[in-house]
Amino acid sequence: MKNFIFHNPVKIIFGKDQISKIAQEIPANARVLMTYGKGSIFKNGVYDQVKQALAGIELHEFGGIEPNPRYETLMKAVEIIHQNKLTFILAVGGGSVIDGSKFIAAAALYNGDPWDFLSKDIKVKAALPLGSILTLPATGSEMNGNSVVTRESSRQKMAFSSPLVYPQFSVMDPQTTLSLPWVQTANGIADTWIHVTEQYLTYPQNAPLNDRLAEGILKTLIEEAQKVLEDPNNYETRANLMWCSTMALNGLLSTGVYTDWATHQIGHELTALHGLDHALTLTIIFPGLMRMMKIEKREKLLQYAERVWNITQGSDDEKIEAGIEMTDQLFRNLGLKTRLSEHQITKEDIQYITDRFNKNGPNKLGEKGLITPHTINSILLSRL
Amino acid sequence: MKNFIFHNPVKIIFGKDQISKIAQEIPANARVLMTYGKGSIFKNGVYDQVKQALAGIELHEFGGIEPNPRYETLMKAVEIIHQNKLTFILAVGGGSVIDGSKFIAAAALYNGDPWDFLSKDIKVKAALPLGSILTLPATGSEMNGNSVVTRESSRQKMAFSSPLVYPQFSVMDPQTTLSLPWVQTANGIADTWIHVTEQYLTYPQNAPLNDRLAEGILKTLIEEAQKVLEDPNNYETRANLMWCSTMALNGLLSTGVYTDWATHQIGHELTALHGLDHALTLTIIFPGLMRMMKIEKREKLLQYAERVWNITQGSDDEKIEAGIEMTDQLFRNLGLKTRLSEHQITKEDIQYITDRFNKNGPNKLGEKGLITPHTINSILLSRL
Secondary structure, three states, rough: OOOOOEEOOOOEEOOOOOOOHHHOOOOOOOOEEOOOOOOHHHHOOOOHHHHHHHHHHHHEOOOOOOOOHHHHHHHHEEEEEHHOOOOOOEEEOHHHEEEEEEEHHHHHOOOOOOHHHOOOOOOOOOOOOOEEEEEEOOOOOOHOOEEEEEEEEEEEEEEOOOHHHHOOOOEHHHHHHOOOHHHHHHHHHHHHHOOOOHHOOOOOOOOHHHHHHHHHHHHHHHHHHHHHHOOOOOHHHHHHHHHHHHHOOOOOOOOOOOOOOOOHHHHHHHHHHHOOOOOHHHHHHHHHHHHOOOOOHHHHHHHHHHHHEEEEOOOHHHHHHHHHHHHHHHHHHOOOOOOHHHOOOOOHHHHHHHHHHHHHOOOEEEOOOOEEEHHHHHHHHOOO | OOOEEOOOEEEEEEOOOOOHHHHOOOOOOOEEEEEEEHHHHHOOOOHHHHHHHHOOOEEEEEEOOOOOOHHHHHHHHHHHHHHHHHOOEEEEEEEHHHHHHHHHHHHHOOOOOOHHHHHHOOOOOOOEEEEEEEEEOOOOHHOOOEEEEEOOEEEOOOOOEEEHHHOEEEEOOHHHHHHOOHHHHHHHHHHHHHHHHHHOOOOOOOOOOOOOOOOHHHHHHHHEEEEEEHHHHHHHHHHHHHHHHHHOOOOOOOOOOOEEEEEEEEOOOOOOOHHHHHHHHHHHHHHHHHHHOOOOOOOHHHHHHHOOOOOOOOOHHHHHHHHHHHHHHHHHOOOOOOOHHHHHHOHHHHHHHHHHHHHHHOOOOOOOOOEEEHHHHHHHHHHO
């Protein structure tokens, strides 16, 4: 186990009818920008609950933040903040709204082009305070300092992180997820899954508690995924899925260990260039990457097969393959595609992505930096 | 799952040679009281590391905090704080020092007898800021707002908790635990174990992730306990045990569920009246309480036997008994006693404890309030 710092000050307010509690969390003299996405908050009643909770507080609105939030859109919110001297951001929605709002919070107090945070790895030195109301469990953004933003003009999807953009609070009412379209529920489960495996499926690092926690989330996801398939209206199942998604990426699984994240980095290219849902890029790449790296990840892949999937029969190689295959099946059972050809992505597209990695980097991905553009090419070809 | 708030702002600084980092965490103009116990910090080098890290900062000292820290002792530290107008407490030691320092932090800013926090459940409204350097993994105090204090005059051991006494930071250097006497290592493992089971061994509450996390900590403890028995000088093993102890009681296992804590509450009487090590009270009571409550806790005890102890043979009753028995054996393998008679505690002593519960309460312990003084009597008699 390597040295680590764990510091996650987000206040999670979890459960039924908790949205009204935001009134106790936002200063009465705050000038608030409520950010949201495409408008689901009008249908599920969350918008009205926020308005009611914050009656008497100066409240501005900025809607229309896209899935894979765009730099160009977010900069418009920064303008509204400057024009109205706003002091607090309340992100209401899924991971894209929260990620985008983190960018807005940092950009609002930055002199310069805030794309620097992503493209030049410039550290955030100040950010507006931020709270969130999560309505789509998936990204874990409600309890971390990470943000992924897409720049439309250059078709780049990049990440930054800062302790200054942790939400001060996040309200999680599982009731808000009961009305999600199925694809968003399924995507959220897949996204959560891969967040865990990016931190878990590396190599033995003598961090047994991290391993057990990771396996615990995955085993819970297997059970709850089946339950939500059978009964999408069960509050308890939704609550369990929601809490899994938060725990998957709040920093606990990565304490003291080296992590992978190559599946995400390759996936971001598929979203930026072809518009695939984030989760669908992961379900495609995961099986290919695991098979390609099965020598380097051998011990952990075997542990994954045995402990997560309870595979006891066969040789080690057969167990590893079965574990990967069962993951692929889990995704397909949820209705998610796992092949590039299902999205009409071709060999030529793969070559273009490979060339982008060669040209722009990064060119050494994974927990040991062993995944080169050449490896990426092979992984993607295996997923046609 | 019931509604919950999770908010744990403690900054954990974990790893080799991290004590020097306290200089970045304590304000340069702070007037610091360093609190410690019986003096192990002089032998393991921690005292010198603190002095070096805080050179230039006004530093007062208060040593001699006992295991099961005493109200009477702690009030002397409060006096020193008042006399010298100190502004920050740095607790250096194990759970007793940190628990005691939390009490000092709250007592220093309270007008009245601070025993009120424990005996009258008066809420803490202000506390001095506090940081900790943990040298004995066991209580989890380094990452929570709990404190247990003993009042010598009335032989009472009681608890209070407050969000205001969370340490701002806790440094955890596993190297400091390499020199622990074996009994403290063993006690720490048992204490951690029971922290988990107090939250886990209740009844099915449809909180599967909590269950998996609890099982993950317990399974890790089984493995690491064996390793530390074989090689007490292994840094990695010590690091894993240390992180388990923190994770066992930082609030994650109790999110959304009702918890037990009867083993602790009964155990506190044994410590207050007979001076038993805290952990030894737990190792005695746990098997008895589980057997006594095995109808009420049936489903979870079976799950515990199957998932934690991998017991697959026998009837459900046999599995449950085997799970309890293996726990007893785990403790005995660590060299810990699990019987009252091994401490010369008699039937008469048990009657006295029962009478105290009858007179002073609480008289309904456990996750459902089903454990009465009569039950406590039976549990203790079963552990003679």
